[in-house]
Every structure is written in C-alpha cells, then in structure tokens.
Amino acid sequence: MRLRSFRSGSFILKFGTFLLFIELFYVIHLIISNIVWTDMDGNILFLMLNKEHRIDRFLKSYEGDCEISLRKQNLRKNTTLCDCLPSVTEHKITINTARTPTWNEIANKYNKTLSSKGEYKPNDCEPLQSVAIIIPYMKRDSHLKILINHLHFILPRQKIHYRIFVIEQNSPSIFNKAAIMNIGFVEAGKLFNFTCSIFHDVDMLAEDGRNMYNCLYSPRHIGSHVNKYGYRLFYNELIGGALAITPKHFRRVNGYSTSFYGWGGEDDDMKNRLSAQSLKITRFPKEISRFTMLKHEQDKHNPTNKFRRSAVDTRKLVYEKDGLNSLNYSIVETRERSLFTLIKANLYISQHNQFNKIKGSCKETRYFLTKSISTDSIEDCSILCYNDQRCLSFDFYANYCRKHFKPCVIEDSNKENRYVYDKKEKISSIQVAFNMKLGICKSKTMGFTEYSLHECARLCQNDLKCHAFSYNFNPDSDQPLCQRKSKQCSDLQSSSDFYTFSRKSFVKYYLDSDKIYYITQGDCYGNDLIPAFISYSVDYCASNFSIPYDTISIFDIFYLSSYKLNVGRIVAV
Structure with a gap:
C-alpha cells in the first residue's frame, strides 16, 4: 500500500514538473517573440526588452540602409540632401473617419503646401527620390477624400518628392484593380519622372509617419499590419494594401497580372512573381507599419472572383506574357486637379485575351440556345460569358449581350460592326482525356476549388492522385466549382448543375536510375523551381524533362491497382 502511494506521489510530482516546464517554455516563447528584432533582410539584429529601444535600434538600422541605398546615389556638390528619417515625421497619427471632408476643404487646407497636380517637393533640401503614389479607384468617393486628405498630411513631413495619381476604371462595370494599377504605372511615367512607385488601396490609412513612403533595394510591403486583422500579418505571403517597388523591379516581373476581374488574387500573384525573380519582400516593424482599413461593404462592382486561383500563377512563361505587355485599354480623360492627377480608363482585356473575334x-x-442580357459594353459581356462555363461564345449589339450555349455557325452579316466572340478554351479539348457525364461525384474533394473548368482539368490530368473531378456549371450557385477526386466515381448523384469528368486512362511510368522527373501543382518543374513545360500532361513531362537524381529527396510512390506497377512522382526537392 505504501509502495503504491509512493509511486502515485512520484507520478504526480513528475506530471507537475512537466506542466511547469511547459508553462516556462511558453513564457520564454512569448518573451523571445517580443524581443527578437530583425533588419530589412530578416537577419537578427538584437534582443531587447524595451519596445521603444527596439524601435529606435531598427530605425537606426533603416537609416543605415537608406544611406547606402539612396544618399550615395544622390551625391551632388553644394546640395543639402533630405534626411532618410526626418525628425518632423509624426510618430502616431490620429485617424478620424467620423466625418468625410469635402474636396474644397481639402484643397483649401493644402493649397499653400502643394505646387500643383497633387505634387509636393520640399524646398529646404533635395529629396532622395521622386515617388508616384498610384491609387486604383472605382466608385469610392468618400474613401478617396479621406485618403487624399491623409496622404497630404503625412507625406510632406517625410520630405519626399511625390505626386498622387488616381486611376479610375470607367468601363467595364467589374473592377480589374491589377490592370488599373498597371495602367497607372504606364501613364504616370508619361507625366512624372519617378524613381519609386507605391501602389496604394483607397481604404488604407497609415497610423505612423515613420512608415516611410520610399523604395530601397527590395520591394517593401508598407501596409502590412492592419487593424481589421488585429494588427497581425494575416499570412506571410500577403503584400496587399500598399506596396513600394522600384520601376526597375516592377518591369522585371512584368507588373501585375491583368487576368483578375473582381476581388482577390492579384496580390498573391504579384508575390509569386517577385519570388520567381528572387526579390525578397521587406517590412517595417509592426509598431511602425500599422494601418487602419476604412470600413465598407462588398462592392457590387468588385464581386469575389470565383476563378482567382486559376490566375495566381508562378509559371514563368505565363507572367512573361500577362502583365504590362498584355494591357489593352484607352484613356477617357486625364485631368490635373489641385490634389491629384485623375486618369480615367476603359479596359478591353477579357474580350482580347479569352475570345477570338x-x-x-x-x-x-x-437547336440554337442563347440568353440575352442588357450590358454597358463588350467587355462586360465578355466577362459574363467567361464566368459562365456553359457559354461558348457571345455577340454584342445595341447594348444587348447574347450568350450562346451551343456551337455557333457563323453567317455573313450585311450589317456593319457585327461580330461573334468565340471562347478560346473549348470543352471538347477536355473530353480528349476525360469522359463527361451529368451528375456529381460525392466522394471527398481534394485541394482548392476556385479554378476555371480548364484549369481544373489540367490540374487533375497532371496529378497522379486525381482520378476524376466534378465541376459546377451554374454561375449563380454557391457550391464549390472544381471538386477533384482521388477515387474513381462509378455512381453519380443526380444534379443539373454538375458534370463529372473521369479520366479515360492512366499512363504507366518507369523511373530511370540516372534521370528522374517530378510534377508539382500540375506543372513540370526544373531544378531552378521554374516550370519548364506549361499545361502538358504527366507523360510529356516525364519523357521531355529530367533533373539529376541527387537533387531529389522525397518520393511519392503510387500503385495502380489493376497492374500493380510502381508509378513515381516527385513532390519535393
């Protein structure tokens, strides 16, 4: 009995010690997470408990980087250069959004500060850079007033030469923020010789004047810690809100993708472009890089992009063709106002990139099936057709958009300006590799679902785990679009919205002892992590591309149940 009591007491003592150790470890973790500080390269600079001391040390490190990056590039005789961190910058800015000022009030407030066209240049020192602030805009007048008022308050105190450009999308009715930012970059370059570009959302307000609006040696995520997310970085790859990047780096990645109509995806795609070019994202500390996001409801002209993951692409050949060099637009108006330069643009991107005219x-x-909808432009009509996977083509006449759901037989028209826009991607191309049946497969879905029909098919075909996929053809349905399946779908559940595509066959692969291939995210990759082949099948990748065996570390081996033959796929290096 005594022995049992002793053993029981010993267990309680050990368990209590274990809990104490866990608690101590957690406390140390909290301390370390608050006292470890890094420079703009991510290298650990120091450990310090006092928050203000940490910030002071960081700012000194930043000034050193600025001296190297900017001041030495601007050495001029008999010239007083502006400081990298002027002492007049506001440490904490009061954000007051209770009342929206009028344009006249803002203009009267800053008419002695600004020269013209929303431009400011300090007269007591030579600025280190000329900065173009590019604001993509569509029907958010109150937010624009608050932001313009806010920027003209903080930026002159930073002693930078800047000019604000508001790029307004006039047409179509669905917002393409990425394309508008590209247009802003191109058009601003015709009016202002800038060495730094900052792409700034209309609803983002900086809370600390020491969050400098400039560009150093690497792109910087200025608007990183937002009140909406508790001032925490929502995810490490996030670069939205406000991004500072030099024109050289922006051209190097070919700007933003133009493929995003509606909300979501363009910032993640830009992060992939920067990573592909080995351009590291830097950020200021949380205490300095805090932003307030203005509250607003989901905009009707900026609905969630259902296919946003289809356009998020690291493939080199894709971003080399989609971006600054794929813009198709016209300028409606360029007006130099006292507070900013306004540029209005019409876009013609979807109709040219996704359709043959x-x-x-x-x-x-x-047997001809069609649906007529009143729309404002051909581009609006093309977006409606592209977002409806049932739509094969469309025509637009007298502000009416007709979507065609059966193959279109073209006949000559005596009337001028009558055109048919035929979708480039055909369902028939998918049916080469898949059998198509009406109904939905209810087995477990793997991976993300926000893909277009053809991207869904490509990912399934190039993934040895994928046996089939069900796709939602109803553009008004809230159910997931692309539902990839790791098992064969023999029995389908009845559904008028879904079609299920089952693979016709699997190719058997043999692994060479000297050379080997691997597939990631449906693409054939090389040892530099840049895809070598785009949209090809697994067997094409296996036979046409290989990398040395010693660069591979992880295998994913599958067995075909009918043949019991090894099928190899490399999933990591």
Missing part, C-alpha cells in the same frame, strides 16, 4: 453573326436554328 470573328466577323459575322450566329445563324439561329431550332
């Missing part, structure tokens, strides 16, 4: 009209037969 054919002279004539569709011949209507008894």
